């Protein structure tokens with residue numbers, strides 16, 4: 674009865690699902706897009722330029738996946754509305770939203786200008802709110818599955834929602850806001866069959882947070898509090914995204930998955 678056999682569905686199968694990934698041209702967004710497509714989803718990649726997403730689209734198409742790219746600045750409501758409308762027009766519905774686009778420009782607290790703070794909040798928090806709201810309005814139109822579920826929203830937050838990082842006051846505020854906002858959204862959207870979960874990545878080696886050119890001493894200090902003694906990969910976060918996107922996580926909403934090599938458990 675238990676275990677896989679030839680007739681068992683594939684684990685984390687997303688065949689027939691439509692997913693949007695923001696910040697999809699590189700780093701974690703690229704990894705989420707490729708893995709969701711490999712699991713069978715049609716993927717809408719959103720980033721500051723559509724051209725920048727083309728190499729990822731080519732990778733997906735090489736494996737016979739389906740994907741399109743849409744230019745979307747997450748600080749602009751009109752761009753987000755266009756992203757949602759384009760996804761529905763192209764693929765007919767939205768099942769999964771991965772709010773991933775984020776910026777983390779370091780600035781000492783005492784030098785941080787109002788505009789610096791607002792920019793980070795606009796992209797990392799307000800953009801997540803606007804995209805989630807617009808996507809949820811579409812998800813509520815989906816036929817529910819046998820458990821009454823219609824959609825899954827995954828917000829990429831950060832362990833910066835839990836611990837403070839010098840130079841990132843605005844970023845910590847935005848990520849703490851994402852987690853708190855997701856808790857409230859999960860309450861309101863559960864009756865509609867829409868799940869909302871967070872992922873808190875730790876130190877992940879991506880183009881935006883590259884460890885390659887880091888001073889060895891700084892790198893050693895960064896890895897010191899991490900029990901697994903290494904940074905994570907974008908693919909290790911994508912695995913968590915795939916699980917939360919799929920029906921295998923059907924009883925999870927309002928949760929926070931910490932994927933950080935044990936950092937905040939210390």
Ligand SMILES: NC(=O)c1ccc[n+]([C@@H]2O[C@H](COP(=O)([O-])OP(=O)(O)OC[C@H]3O[C@@H](n4cnc5c(N)ncnc54)[C@H](O)[C@@H]3O)[C@@H](O)[C@H]2O)c1
Nearest residue numbers: 696699700701746747773774775831874876877879881882
């Ligand atoms: N890398 C880490 O260590 C780490 C840790 C915790 C959380 N995170 C979060 O994970 C997410 C992905 O980070 P990453 O490391 O892959 O970053 P990255 O800089 O490598 O990639 C971010 C992507 O977002 C896009 N982007 C930036 N501003 C945008 C905007 N206004 N509208 C649309 N797209 C925009 C960029 O063009 C880029 O493609 C972010 O939300 C980040 O805060 C990263």
